[in-house]
Amino acid sequence: MAAKRKIDRPVSGGAVLRERVTAAITDAALGELADVGYARMSMEAVARRAGVGKAALYRRWPSKQAMITELVRSKITETLPHIPATGDLHSDLRGLLAAYHSHLANPLVALIGADLLAESRRDSTLADMLQTEVAAPRRQAARCVLQGAIDHGELPPTLDLKLATDLLIAPLAFRTLILDERSDDEYLETLTAATLAALKAAVRQP
Template sequence: MDTRPDTDTGRPPTGAALLRESVTETIRQAMFEELAEAGYARMSMEAVTRRAGVGKAALYRRWPSKEAMVVELISEAAGEHIPTTTDSGSLPGDVERFIRETLGALRHPLVGRIIPDLLAESARSGTLREALHDAVLAPRRAAVATVLRRAADRGELPPDIDTSLAIDLFGAPLYFRMLAAGGPTDDAYIARLTRAVVAAIAAGR
């Protein structure tokens, strides 16, 4: 349960505020389970209320539509797992950490079922695609851009690399491995992938 301080009083929420947070968390869990089971297109606000055991008003007080609910809750969850940009001291170290943190997020039992469905649905819905890009992809690409700038400042990368391509190379192989091709993602694989990504980034000029 979230016990972060209330922004107005500086104290943890109590009473009605705590109950509202508890209901929101129940809805959040129900939404992710329903999204994983039914998929975005078939999921409905009514199905989420049934799974959460709450009334429709509890959802519509918080979100005006299914899309608004999904985008907000996915954004919150994704924001909790943005790769860190703390300097490891080297580009290989930064790449390996990014891979391990991304791998940890993708191993969540619901993530592997939700992401492919949302990607497919985003191809059909421009508003959903834009919202998820802004909330999920953009912060991750910004984090990778910070890592690349730091590597260039250290002299590990040439200044004229294709930054957009380099950012793609950070995550794309791992997402493909986890969500499409399958296969082991043990320490040996992570080491090989780290070397391959670093070499590809340096060559992408």
């Protein structure tokens, strides 16, 4: 998913970024990212670890920033879990939380997530990427489940969708990304019940 340049045929002959090198760099970069974190990661170290010249990195990405952004985006989105929609609110909710949980449990997501969120305050490109590639799909899935429940009469039509979405995602994300604590099945079960109750009360006040 990396290397975007040089994919269309040049006049003749020409050289193309080599797959194996791209793979080696990607592996090395993700490894470094996990080892030392976003801020302390150095391009030189990545190149060294990949057994590659620095130029090979800069041929693929214009900067350290861009490389990490792209790498993480593809890693995160490729692990985006499927979200079910059975129609029953409680089981949909449970499914949604299970999907979030399994995604957040990915070691890379947990390790890098906090770094990215911190960095995204300063880098609007990164912020936009996270918004459209990561947050939007989740929000969409949540909204889908909520709308279904409203249509079935399980949730009131006065539901504050914005707040409801926050309520759905926040506790698990907060616990995993910020408190760095694991959540077991029992936790998820109780959380589902509590979230269900919260949603029913999340209506705009008269």
